[in-house]
Amino acid sequence: MIAVMVVNVAWVAASAEMLIAGWFPVSGLGTAFVVVQAAVVAGFTGLQFAGLRKA
Numbered sequence: 001m002i003a004v005m006v007v008n009v010a011w012v013a014a015s016a017e018m019l020i021a022g023w024f025p026v027s028g029l030g031t032a033f034v035v036v037q038a039a040v041v042a043g044f045t046g047l048q049f050a051g052l053r054k055a
Contacts, residue, residue, distance in 0.1 A: 001052060008045040012038045 015038040018024065019031060026034065 001048065005045050005048050005052075008041050008048070012042050012045070015041075 015034050019026065019034055
C-alpha cells in the first residue's frame, strides 16, 4: 500500500513538473486535464493515507 502511495505522489510531482518545465507543448485543455488528473490522484492518495492510519 505504501508503495502505491509513493508512486501516486511521484505521479503528481511529475505532472506538475511537466507543466512547469514545459517538456511538451500542451494546449489549455491539456493543461486543465493534467491538473485535474493530478488533483484526483492526490485525492486518492489522501484517502489511502487516511485508510492506512485507521488500520
